[in-house]
Amino acid sequence: MVIGILVGELSVMLAGANYQGLAVAIGVAMAVAIVVNFARLVIGQAAVSAILIVTFAEEAGLHRFADALIGAGTALVISQLLFPVRVVAILRRAEADALAEMARMLDDTGRALARDDSTSTEETVDRLGGLSQPIADLTQTRESSRRTVRSSTIRWGDLTPILREDEHVDRLIYLGESCLTLARTTAAMSPDERHRFAPMVCEIAAALDMLAKDLNGHATRQRAVDRALEAARPFGGRPTDDDPLTVSTHLAVLLVATDIMLFAGIDPHDVEGVLQEDIDRPRVARPAAVPWLPWVSWRPQLPLRTRLRTWRARLSDFVSREESRKESSERDRQR
Numbered sequence: 001m002v003i004g005i006l007v008g009e010l011s012v013m014l015a016g017a018n019y020q021g022l023a024v025a026i027g028v029a030m031a032v033a034i035v036v037n038f039a040r041l042v043i044g045q046a047a048v049s050a051i052l053i054v055t056f057a058e059e060a061g062l063h064r065f066a067d068a069l070i071g072a073g074t075a076l077v078i079s080q081l082l083f084p085v086r087v088v089a090i091l092r093r094a095e096a097d098a099l100a101e102m103a104r105m106l107d108d109t110g111r112a113l114a115r116d117d118s119t120s121t122e123e124t125v126d127r128l129g130g131l132s133q134p135i136a137d138l139t140q141t142r143e144s145s146r147r148t149v150r151s152s153t154i155r156w157g158d159l160t161p162i163l164r165e166d167e168h169v170d171r172l173i174y175l176g177e178s179c180l181t182l183a184r185t186t187a188a189m190s191p192d193e194r195h196r197f198a199p200m201v202c203e204i205a206a207a208l209d210m211l212a213k214d215l216n217g218h219a220t221r222q223r224a225v226d227r228a229l230e231a232a233r234p235f236g237g238r239p240t241d242d243d244p245l246t247v248s249t250h251l252a253v254l255l256v257a258t259d260i261m262l263f264a265g266i267d268p269h270d271v272e273g274v275l276q277e278d279i280d281r282p283r284v285a286r287p288a289a290v291p292w293l294p295w296v297s298w299r300p301q302l303p304l305r306t307r308l309r310t311w312r313a314r315l316s317d318f319v320s321r322e323e324s325r326k327e328s329s330e331r332d333r334q335r
Contacts (some may be wrong), residue, residue, distance in 0.1 A: 002049075002068045002069060002072055003029055003032050003033055003036075003046045003049070004025075004029045004045065004046035004047060004048065004049025004050040004051075004052075004053070005049050005050075005053055005068045006068075007025050007028045007029040007032065007046070007050050008025050008029070008049060008050040008051075008052070008053025008054050009053060010025075011024055011025035011028070011050070011053075011054055012053065012054055017054055017055070021054055022050075022051065022054045022055070025050040025051070025053070025054050026047050026050050026051060028050075029046040029047055029049070029050040030043050030046060030047050032046070033046040084152055085148050085152060087145045087148060087149060087162050087165075088161055088162060088165050088288060090141060090145060091141060091142065091145055091165045091166070091168075091169060092165070092215045092216065094134075094137055094138040094141040094142075094169075095138065095168065095169065095172055095215060096211075096212045096213075096215055097134050097137065097138070097212075098131075098134040098135055098137075098138050098172055098176065099172070099208050099209075099211050099212035099215075100208075100209065100212040101130065101131055101133075101134045102131060102175070102176055102179045102205075102208050103205045103206070103208035103209035103212060104205075104209075105130070105131060105179070105183065106179055106182070106183060106201055106202075106204055106205035106208065107201075107202060107205035107206075107209075109183045109186065109187065109201055109205075110198050110199070110200075110201035110202035110205060111198075111202070112187070113186055113187070113194040113195070113197060113198035113201060114194075114195065114198035114199075114202075116191050116194055116195065131176055131179075131180065135173060135176055138169060138172065138173070139169075139173075142166060142169050145162070145166075146166075149162060160288075161288035161289075164288060165288070168263055168265075171259060171262045171263040172263055174259050174262075175256070175259035175260060175263055178252060178255040178256040178258075178259050179204075179208075179256060181248075181252040181255065182201065182204075182249070182252040182253060182255075182256050183201075185245060185248045185249040185252050186198075186201060186249055186252075188245060189245060189246070189249060193246070193249075197235065197249065199231070200231045200232060200234070200235055200253070203227060203228070203230070203231030204228050204231055204232065204256060204260075206227065207224040207225075207227040207228040207231070207260065208224070208228075208260070210223060210224040210227065211224045211260075211263075211264065215287070216287060217287075218284065218286045218287060221264040221265060221284045221287065222264075222283070222284045224260070224264060225260060225261055225264045225266065225282065225284055226281065228256075228257055228260045228261075229257060229261075229274070229281075232253050232254070232256065232257040233257075235249075235250055235253045254275070258271060258275065261274065261282060264284050265284045265285040265286075265287060266282045266283070266284055266285070267282075267285065270282040270283070
């Protein structure tokens with residue numbers, strides 16, 4: 001809009017408020033917006049602003065341009081300094097939508113396996129293609145978030161939580177693929193095997209639904225991981241049967257459990273320990289906080305006792321340094 005107003009004022013000043021000036025103003029405003037590499041919406045706004053100025057302005061003047069600069073400056077202060085985009089929160093909302101879709105489809109699959117309804121199972125597997133839409137939305141949200149970080153004040157702060165959340169998006173995509181594999185392999189098994197795997201599929205769906213409802217909660221992530229592992233452990237080892245379909249299903253269970261642990265925030269070394277049965281209950285790392293301002297510390301909020309111990313340690317260190325400084329000064333005076 002500022003570009004269109006400036007070009008329109010210059011066109012009125014140099015060419016006058018006529019058709020020739022209107023054509024020149026539109027062409028120059030759009031060309032400048034394209035050179036600056038603005039979006040189509042901004043290019044259209046520049047052209048419309050130039051049209052309005054040339055059409056309705058009685059004489060050239062910079063007061064409209066000054067008003068536009070004031071409005072643009074106010075908008076930048078509000079959008080970039082006071083209320084910047086919360087990238088981590090946006091990514092987690094997209095992640096929650098994808099997790100909810102995975103949970104819904106796995107729950108439908110588990111119920112169909114329990115009913116031994118072949119037609120319903122096939123329909124459920126077909127509906128798993130609906131997972132592609134939330135995954136596509138998640139990928140698009142991540143790309144938009146990257147552009148936002150490059151062009152906003154968010155880059156002034158600590159980018160570690162944003163980069164970590166970006167890694168979680170990749171792990172969530174892998175989790176979606178693992179869920180698809182699990183649903184397809186269990187649906188193709190024999191009736192007895194379907195009944196045996198049905199409760200496990202429903203439990204994993206419940207764990208994913210738990211994650212989707214509270215991604216910011218550390219305790220919720222821990223409970224979801226515990227629930228998924230408890231359901232998947234009896235089916236995660238190598239099966240005694242050498243049937244390829246059974247082996248594939250057990251592998252799918254192992255992949256789903258692994259991807260849930262990695263997405264929830266468990267250290268990869270601990271995940272390896274769980275798979276090797278060296279660790280019984282892995283601990284989920286506390287998720288990063290989501291502050292309103294980019295320059296606010298991104299570190300997770302520590303418990304009150306931990307913060308008190310940290311403050312006491314800092315105070316004690318400060319007091320000891322002051323005492324050492326006074327003693328050193330006293331020795332220097334005595335010398």
